[in-house]
Amino acid sequence: MPADLAVIGLGPLGLPLAQAAVAAGIPTVGYKTGPEPGSLSPAELRRMLSGGFRHAVGPSELGRVRTAVICAPTPRSADGGLDLSQLEAAARTLAARLRPHTTVILESPVHPGTTEDFLRPLLEEGSQLRAGRDFHLAYSPSRVDPGNRDFTPANTPKVIGGLTPACTESAAAFYGRLTDKVVRARGPREAEAVQLLETNYRHVNIALVNEMAVLCHDLGVDLWDVIRCAETKPFGFQAFRPGPGVGGHAVPQDLTGRAGRGLRMVELAQQVNGRMPRYVVQRAATLLNEHGKSARGARVLLLGVTYKPDLADQQATPAQEVAIRLMELGASVSYHDPHIPSWSILDRPVPRADSLYEAAAEADLTILLQNHRTYDLQGLSVKAQLLLDTRGTTPTGAAHRL
Numbered sequence: 001m002p003a004d005l006a007v008i009g010l011g012p013l014g015l016p017l018a019q020a021a022v023a024a025g026i027p028t029v030g031y032k033t034g035p036e037p038g039s040l041s042p043a044e045l046r047r048m049l050s051g052g053f054r055h056a057v058g059p060s061e062l063g064r065v066r067t068a069v070i071c072a073p074t075p076r077s078a079d080g081g082l083d084l085s086q087l088e089a090a091a092r093t094l095a096a097r098l099r100p101h102t103t104v105i106l107e108s109p110v111h112p113g114t115t116e117d118f119l120r121p122l123l124e125e126g127s128q129l130r131a132g133r134d135f136h137l138a139y140s141p142s143r144v145d146p147g148n149r150d151f152t153p154a155n156t157p158k159v160i161g162g163l164t165p166a167c168t169e170s171a172a173a174f175y176g177r178l179t180d181k182v183v184r185a186r187g188p189r190e191a192e193a194v195q196l197l198e199t200n201y202r203h204v205n206i207a208l209v210n211e212m213a214v215l216c217h218d219l220g221v222d223l224w225d226v227i228r229c230a231e232t233k234p235f236g237f238q239a240f241r242p243g244p245g246v247g248g249h250a251v252p253q254d255l256t257g258r259a260g261r262g263l264r265m266v267e268l269a270q271q272v273n274g275r276m277p278r279y280v281v282q283r284a285a286t287l288l289n290e291h292g293k294s295a296r297g298a299r300v301l302l303l304g305v306t307y308k309p310d311l312a313d314q315q316a317t318p319a320q321e322v323a324i325r326l327m328e329l330g331a332s333v334s335y336h337d338p339h340i341p342s343w344s345i346l347d348r349p350v351p352r353a354d355s356l357y358e359a360a361a362e363a364d365l366t367i368l369l370q371n372h373r374t375y376d377l378q379g380l381s382v383k384a385q386l387l388l389d390t391r392g393t394t395p396t397g398a399a400h401r402l
Contacts, residue, residue: 003029006065013142014071020153022051031056033072063097095126103136115139115188138162138171139188141195157181161191203252205240207269213242224392244390245276245318247307277321296330301363304370312339360384
């Protein structure tokens with residue numbers, strides 16, 4: 001049976017979309033654009049397969065769907081921009097098989113203007129069809145928050161910007177089957193800029209609170225108490241919390257060289273957030289010194305090496321740089337993470353602690369980098385010789401907090 005929907009790119013954006021579509025009863029075919037890190041548990045995969053999901057046998061299946069959503073990854077390139085090579089490959093593959101009246105939607109994070117100036121010409125050239133006349137074209141920012149149980153595709157409003165009003169309505173009709181609310185943007189550029197604003201809002205606010213963490217530590221102020229009090233304000237404030245750095249798939253974009261001028265605030269936020277792994281290691285070395293130990297030869301246990309709690313995803317995790325910098329100081333690094341069975345740094349395997357409490361008791365310093373649900377922080381704070389909590393989740397007074 002031909003599928004209604006093709007999801008092109010089965011990584012952290014495409015997989016949740018395919019899951020939501022299958023849950024809504026839409027026959028869905030998935031097409032991989034490359035080696036993607038998105039993963040499903042065997043139970044989730046069985047549920048999807050029994051609901052009508054299947055992997056495309058070949059690209060020809062892309063020509064038999066009513067809607068094609070491109071979720072190809074757009075990682076940061078060497079020059080600091082976005083690498084659109086996987087998006088380009090996906091577009092060329094789809095274009096060669098594109099049929100009239102198909103609705104094509106882009107969900108990959110891109111600069112404003114990409115749908116019209118980059119994707120549209122590729123689709124038109126490869127298909128000999130005209131966007132807005134022969135097929136529908138729209139952009140919709142992905143609002144997936146992996147592991148979030150409160151907000152799912154079904155109850156998260158979907159923003160859509162089509163090339164023409166008819167393109168917008170066609171995309172809205174599709175997303176209306178998945179979600180409770182559809183929000184229409186003026187066009188693709190506005191929808192792309194929504195994604196830009198949402199991503200940068202997160203990075204800028206995390207940078208502000210990371211700077212506050214450094215300042216408050218220097219002043220002898222308990223930042224976590226400051227945040228606890230500040231978040232009681234019912235207007236004008238949203239609580240963000242500091243951490244060892246920022247990971248994930250949403251790349252902050254300052255648009256330097258694209259829009260004639262960059263977003264200076266975002267550029268600065270990237271610098272601040274990028275310095276946090278180094279700051280964590282500085283704090284670790286200072287703590288060891290204060291307890292009569294040198295970082296050289298110290299046994300350091302890292303807890304939680306993923307970028308997000310309770311997920312196995314390591315995309316841009318700050319744990320990587322923290323481990324490298326500790327090793328450069330001569331520390332002996334091991335790790336514990338219930339979601340990561342093996343971990344390598346610079347092609348060298350990092351020893352994994354089997355018994356968490358024993359490892360914490362033996363380590364000169366334990367650093368909590370990610371607070372997985374399974375961690376008993378009260379128990380850990382009792383067992384560990386020294387505990388540095390970069391997430392502020394240990395009981396007050398039980399550990400040294402960032």
